[in-house]
Each structure stands twice: as structure tokens, then as C-alpha cells.
Amino acid sequence: MNRDNRLIALALFLWGMGEGLFIFIQPLYLDQLGANPARIGEILSAFSLMAALSFLPAGIIADRAGRKRVIVSGWVLGAVSGVAMALAPDLRLFVPALLVYGTTAYVMPALSSYIIAARGELAPERALTSVYAGYSAGSILSPALGGEIGKLLGLRTVYGVAAAFFVVSTLVILLIRSQPVERSTTGLRYGALLRQRSFLGLCALFFFVFSVMGVGLPLAPKYLKDVRGLDVAVVGWFGSVQTIGAVLLNLSLGRRPARRVWVASQALLFLSTLLLWRGTWVGWLGLAYFLRASYGLARTIANVLAGRDDAPGQHGLAFGLVETIISLSYVGVSYLAGQLYTRNPEWPFLVTLALLPLTMGLSWFLAPRPAPAQVPEVGLGAGAPIERPLE
Incomplete structure (x- = not known):
């Protein structure tokens, strides 16, 4: 790993430390600020929409104007919005800061393409997962720490500590070097990709699968608090x-054929949802959260399945399209989850459990198989592209 990718890994470690403090307990803080379940669903839906609207333009800008500019701007904006969330005294000021924070996900296409360009002799998959492992490492203990801070000092304090990590992370990312702008051999003809029937069909499959997988996710922390009676510290530990779970699932399944892992990740989320719905013992609920990491594994596989054929100079577009589709799926299901939860806290889980067998069947038959010349391995390591639990 060269100098720039090491700096990115360090910056991601620090960002993971900060974001991990609050990301798993965010629905609980929104509840504390006065938002009911339907309102929480609407806020999380808007959060995902802000991210979805930012991916594609940022990916194209990164291909045309340079990746470092996009990366640094996102880091600075994230640090500023993190400070704003920490200072916000009520829901009226907190939500705008949260939505601005949501837009900073636009760095992902530029960041992934930067890492690939700076990988040296490493395979693209190895470079991506090695660098993104920094985020995973940073967010291993921080959720538990955030839960304990929230229990002892209040949830607002958690955001203040997170903002401090964001500022330090931003200082690190400023040290990476600029890269020359690559030019596609096809002249940046993005329309050619969008006219491919196979690609459009795959995007439709992604949208449906991630919509089904996502219904039971947004309000799971609130379910544990309201129905199972767990406090914020326990949710943080989960x-x-x-x-x-994200690290171990990537290590254990990362070298398997992509289509099989794609289906297996959905099966694991089915088991996770079942345990969340019916589990009462804290050990079963902890296992449910361990398996819940399969959502992030599925997201990684989506990038692998869709990104094999992008040309030089189009990496940003390819990653941007996939992330846009996934985030758009979460926009609708976050709103739906809030409405369902208001009527019955169990209904979001039941919708996921009812439809996941269908998505597994469709994925097995419709997901692309590797061409004979391709190595049928995903090649994931201990890390994977960042998946925010709210998305």
C-alpha cells in the first residue's frame, strides 16, 4: 500500500471512530429530540435521498475535474456538518445538519476510483478492501463507546466527540496528493453504459433486493428499546x-463466487431479521446484529457484479450509479418502515421476511455469472466499501 492509500486508510479509521459513535443509536437520539417513528422514518428517508442525489454528479465531476477535490470537499463538509449536529439544541436545527452530513456520501465514487488508481501492483479488489478496512477497524469499538458515553453524559455529547474525530480525519485527508485526470478511451460516453439492457436489468434487481433487505433495518434500534426494553449502551454494543460481523463475514465469504455470496448475504439477513423479531435473549439479539452485517456484504457484491466492465475514466460513474441505486432503494423503505412501525413495530420485520425468499430466487437466476476468462472470486478482504447503517 503506497503513501496516499495509507493516509486514506488512516483518515477512514478516524472517521469510522467518529461516525461509529452515533450511527447505530441515531434513531434513539431522534426519538429523544421528539420525533415519532413515522417522523424518524421520514428523516432517514430524506437522509438517504440526499446521499442518492449526490453520488452520480460527484462521480462524473471526479472523472472530469479530479478526485482529490471531490474527496477533500466531502471531508470538510462532513466535519462542518458534524460540528453543527453537535451544537444543534433541537430537532429543527439538527435535521438540516444531518441532511447535509448525508450528502457527504458523494465522496465514495471518487474515493474508490482514487484508491484503485493509487493501488500500484495490488489488484483493485485487494486495494479497495485493504484501505476500507481502516473504516471497519475504527468502527469496531466506537459504537459501544458511543452507547456508554450516551448513557453517562447524554447522547448530545456523543456528537461532540464524533465531530472532534471528523476534524482530525479531515486534517489527514488534506495530505493526499492530486492525481492526473484520466480520459476514457470512449470519450466519456456515459450513455453507452445506460443503454445496456443487461446493466439496466441488474440495476432494477439491485433496487428491488435492497428495498426488501432494508425495510427491517432503520428502526431496529428503536424496536430494541421500545419492545425489548434495552438501553442505549446495549444498543451501542450491538x-x-x-x-x-462485517469484518468476519468478508473474511469468510470474500473469496467465494460473487453470485453465491450475493444470495448468501440475503439468506443471512433473513436469519438476522428473524432473530430480531422473535429473539428475547440478549445473546440472540447480538447474533442478529452480527448477521445484520450481511447487508453491507451485499452492497459490496453489488459493486463487484456491476463494476467489472467500466472503462478507464469511467470508474467514478460506475461506482456512482451503483451507490445511487442502493441509496434510492433506502429512501422509500425508510419512509415505509416508519409508517409500518407506527401501526405495529413488528411489521417492518415481517415484510422483509415475507419477500426475501423471492429476492434470493431472483438473484440466483438473474445475477450475472462470471465469463470463462474471469476468476470467479470476489477477492474481498477484512474491509469493504463503507456502508452506513442508516443507508
Whole structure:
């Protein structure tokens, strides 16, 4: 790993430390600020929409104007919005800061393409997962720490500590070097990709699968608090368990054929949802959060399945399209989850459990198989592209 990718890994470690403090308990803080379940669903839906609207333009800008500019701007904006969330005294000021923070996900296409360009002799998959492992490492203990801070000092204090990590992370990312702008051999003809029937069909499959997988996710922390009676510290520890699950699932399944892992990730989320719905013992609920990391594994596989054929100079577009589709799926399901939860806290889980068998069947038959010349391995390591639990 060269100098720039090491700096990115360090910056991601610090960002993971900060974001992990609050990301798993955010629905609980929104509840504390006065938002009911339907309102929480609407806020999380808007959060995902802000991210979805930012991916594609940022990916194209990164291909045309340079990746470092996009990366640094996102880091600075994230640090500023993090400070604003910490200072916000009520929901009226907190939500705008949260939505601005949501837009900073636009760095992902530029960041992934930067890492690939700076990888040296490493394979693209190895470079991506090695660098993104920094975020995973940073967010292993921080959710538990955030839960304990919230219990002892209040949830607002958690955001103040997170903002401090964001500022330090931003200072680190400023040290990476600029890269020359690559030019596609096809002249940046993005329309050619969008006219491919196979690609459009895959995007439709992604949208449906992630919509089904996502219904039971947004309000799970509130379900544990309202129905199972768990406090914020325990929910924070579950967040750490989920992060450990992300690392171990990637290590154990990362070298398997992509289509099989794609289906297996959905099966694991089915089991996770079942345990969240019916589990009462804290050990079963912890296992549910461990398996919940399969959502992030599925997200990684989506990038692998869709990004094999992008040309030089189009990496930003390819990553941007996939992330846009996934985030758009979460916009609708976050709103739906809030409405369902208001009527019955169990209904979001039941919708996911009812439809996941269908998505597994569709994924098995419709997901692309590797061409004979391709190595049928995903090549994931201990890390994976960042998946915010709210998305």
C-alpha cells in the first residue's frame, strides 16, 4: 500500500471512530429530540435521498475535474456538518445538519476510483478492501463507546466527540496528493453504459433486493428499546458486534463466487431479521446484529457484479450509479418502515421476511455469472466499501 492509500486508510479509521459513535443509536437520539417513528422514518428517508442525489454528479465531476477535490470537499463538509449536529439544541436545527452530513456520501465514487488508481501492483479488489478496512477497524469499538458515553453524559455529547474525530480525519485527508485526470478511451460516453439492457436489468434487481433487505433495518434500534426494553449502551454494543460481523463475514465469504455470496448475504439477513423479531435473549439479539452485517456484504457484491466492465475514466460513474441505486432503494423503505412501525413495530420485520425468499430466487437466476476468462472470486478482504447503517 503506497503513501496516499495509507493516509486514506488512516483518515477512514478516524472517521469510522467518529461516525461509529452515533450511527447505530441515531434513531434513539431522534426519538429523544421528539420525533415519532413515522417522523424518524421520514428523516432517514430524506437522509438517504440526499446521499442518492449526490453520488452520480460527484462521480462524473471526479472523472472530469479530479478526485482529490471531490474527496477533500466531502471531508470538510462532513466535519462542518458534524460540528453543527453537535451544537444543534433541537430537532429543527439538527435535521438540516444531518441532511447535509448525508450528502457527504458523494465522496465514495471518487474515493474508490482514487484508491484503485493509487493501488500500484495490488489488484483493485485487494486495494479497495485493504484501505476500507481502516473504516471497519475504527468502527469496531466506537459504537459501544458511543452507547456508554450516551448513557453517562447524554447522547448530545456523543456528537461532540464524533465531530472532534471528523476534524482530525479531515486534517489527514488534506495530505493526499492530486492525481492526473484520466480520459476514457470512449470519450466519456456515459450513455453507452445506460443503454445496456443487461446493466439496466441488474440495476432494477439491485433496487428491488435492497428495498426488501432494508425495510427491517432503520428502526431496529428503536424496536430494541421500545419492545425489548434495552438501553442505549446495549444498543451501542450491538453496533460493535455488527462491525465485527462485517469484518468476519468478508473474511469468510470474500473469496467465494460473487453470485453465491450475493444470495448468501440475503439468506443471512433473513436469519438476522428473524432473530430480531422473535429473539428475547440478549445473546440472540447480538447474533442478529452480527448477521445484520450481511447487508453491507451485499452492497459490496453489488459493486463487484456491476463494476467489472467500466472503462478507464469511467470508474467514478460506475461506482456512482451503483451507490445511487442502493441509496434510492433506502429512501422509500425508510419512509415505509416508519409508517409500518407506527401501526405495529413488528411489521417492518415481517415484510422483509415475507419477500426475501423471492429476492434470493431472483438473484440466483438473474445475477450475472462470471465469463470463462474471469476468476470467479470476489477477492474481498477484512474491509469493504463503507456502508452506513442508516443507508
